[in-house]
Structures are given as structure tokens and as C-alpha cells.
Amino acid sequence: MARPGRREITGFSNPTVKALRALRDKKHRQRDGRFLAEGLRLLTDARESGILPSTLVMASEREAHPLLDALEADVAAAGGEVIETTPDILGKITGKDNPQAVAGVFAPLPTDLEAIDRTAAPIFLVAQALRDPGNLGTMLRTADAVGAGGLILVDDCADPFGVEAVRASMGAIFTVPIAQARWEDFLPWLRSGPGQLVAASLREAVPYRGAPYGAPCFVLVGNESRGLPEDYEAACDLRVTMPMKGRADSLNAAVAAAVLAYEVLDAVG
Missing domain, CATH: 3.30.1330.30 (Ribosomal protein L30/S12)
Known part of the structure; x- marks a missing residue:
């Protein structure tokens, strides 16, 4: 009973x-x-x-x-x-x-861009077309760990409220504001106020260590297999790269976001 x-x-x-x-x-x-x-x-x-x-x-x-x-x-x-x-x-x-x-x-949490307060923290994470729910949950966990003001999901990403993403977030789904938007809506929103957009990239990029980061800094990573579209990278204020000393030519998207986030945090946090 x-x-x-x-x-x-x-x-x-x-x-x-x-x-x-x-x-x-x-x-x-x-x-x-x-x-x-x-x-x-x-x-x-x-x-x-x-x-x-x-x-x-x-x-x-x-x-x-x-x-x-x-x-x-x-x-x-x-x-x-x-x-x-x-x-x-x-x-x-x-x-x-x-x-x-x-x-x-x-009940689902708010996901409008208006839910993001760009004055709330010196760093924000942005993911474009992130398809793996485990990666999405890991990025939420990273955002919580670095005190980010939110995670913005651009274009067609995995569902942040799916069981796998929620599980991988380790509770960060409830502590980190989330927004979902198309690129054509996100970029004007970003440019309507203060914010530096920094992409993890291989195109005309500078080393990520010691790069000129500024707050609030929006750290952008792309799709797990394709990376960021070229025109998205061109719209960024800064493109940075991380050294690959082995045979791998790139890091996992969520790992790259974490490495870059901590470097940005050290500079602007």
C-alpha cells in the first residue's frame, strides 16, 4: 500500500x-x-x-x-x-x-532569446547545429561550471529537454538559462548590445591562448562533423584555434567548448 x-x-x-x-x-x-x-x-x-x-x-x-x-x-x-x-x-x-x-x-523552461541577460555574466556558450544530446548536456554542465550566463542553441540542435541531454547536464538544465534561435535571429540580437562573438575555428584563426577576449564573450562552436558554416565564422569578431599535436584534426565539440570557455574565463572572468 x-x-x-x-x-x-x-x-x-x-x-x-x-x-x-x-x-x-x-x-x-x-x-x-x-x-x-x-x-x-x-x-x-x-x-x-x-x-x-x-x-x-x-x-x-x-x-x-x-x-x-x-x-x-x-x-x-x-x-x-x-x-x-x-x-x-x-x-x-x-x-x-x-x-x-x-x-x-x-514543464518546459523558457527558451526565447529574451531569457538571456547579457549582463548576467562575462561569458556565454553558443552551439550551432549540435546534434548529439550528450554533447548538449555536457555543454550545459560546462556552462554551469564556468558561471556562464546561458547556453544559446542556434539552428537545428538536439532537444535540450530530451532524456539523454537532461541526464548529461547533471542538473545544469535547471541552473543555466537556455535559448533557441535561428542564426538570422541570433546575430541581430547579439549585435543589438554588447558582446564579442568568438568561434573555435581553423580559418584565419589565432591561437586560443592569450587571444584578445572581451566581456561579455559568446563562445561559439559548430556541428560535430561539419563545424561552423564559413559565413557564420566570417561574422565572428574573433576566431581562435587550439593546437592538435596528435593525429586528430579536431576536438569533440563539447570538449572544445570547455577548453575555450576556461581560457576565456581566465581572461575576462
Whole structure:
């Protein structure tokens, strides 16, 4: 029996299970206006950022934890739903064979460019056509680590609210502002106020160490396989390159963003 205040679900065919499982697909996330996040640490980061899930799903076989108790109490106080189910059903919902003990359903966060305050920090990350959700989540984590004012996703990027991206962000999905825009909208927005656009590039680029960075600095990386379009690079204020001393001709996009972000942070942070 579930504790009072919780709803117990024991069947895989339950309509709620099917609806929550469907949130792993982008079309259902967009249709329902909700996304999934999994893990006590991640949900605690959300709670500490003032963001609570509308639905909290907990595995019946789990260890007691004061943070989970606080999360459940806050969700219930806010009028949210608390569900208790088996680890197998929770795994079906999240798509993991070994799921964590708790998951939450959240409303999408704002992603307009207006959500980005360029005075909030000396550094921002920008990704163009980033297709791998793991890379996107890693960039969010990097943005949080360097105190960036946000991550701006330009053109057709992976969905930041997909399960893999949320998981890879390690909670940064709730701490770092996100914006999504086409290049033709992003560039005029950037030029409407202060901001230096710096691209990781191989075209007429200067060494990334000691380059003349200025705040606020928008660090731009391109698609994992194609890099940045030439006209996008031409529109940048500064193009920098990192040395490749082995056989590899480039770094992973998220890794390049992290290396460059810390160099910029050292210069303008």
C-alpha cells in the first residue's frame, strides 16, 4: 500500500505509465508541454533553483533519504502528484535498465532569446547545429561550471529537454538559462548590445591562448562533423584555434567548448 498522499501504480499498462514513457519522444514532449528528469541529485538541483516537478515518481524499493523527503513534501505542498511504483515500471518510464529511485515531470523552461541577460555574466556558450544530446548536456554542465550566463542553441540542435541531454547536464538544465534561435535571429540580437562573438575555428584563426577576449564573450562552436558554416565564422569578431599535436584534426565539440570557455574565463572572468 502506498503512503497517504501517494498514488500507487503496479501495472505496466497503466495509462499514466504510457503517457510518461511517451515523454522520451520529442513529439510527445512538445505536444504535452512536459519533459522527464531522473535522479535525486538532478531533482534536488531543480528544487534548489525554485523549480518543482508537477509529478514525482518514486520507486517502491529505495533507500530513505532526507532530500527525497523534502522533495516529496514540497511537491505535495505545491499541489503536485506523487506516484509510487516498482523499479521495473520506473525503468520503463525512463528507458533505463537500472533506473535511479526517482524521476520528475517538468514543464518546459523558457527558451526565447529574451531569457538571456547579457549582463548576467562575462561569458556565454553558443552551439550551432549540435546534434548529439550528450554533447548538449555536457555543454550545459560546462556552462554551469564556468558561471556562464546561458547556453544559446542556434539552428537545428538536439532537444535540450530530451532524456539523454537532461541526464548529461547533471542538473545544469535547471541552473543555466537556455535559448533557441535561428542564426538570422541570433546575430541581430547579439549585435543589438554588447558582446564579442568568438568561434573555435581553423580559418584565419589565432591561437586560443592569450587571444584578445572581451566581456561579455559568446563562445561559439559548430556541428560535430561539419563545424561552423564559413559565413557564420566570417561574422565572428574573433576566431581562435587550439593546437592538435596528435593525429586528430579536431576536438569533440563539447570538449572544445570547455577548453575555450576556461581560457576565456581566465581572461575576462
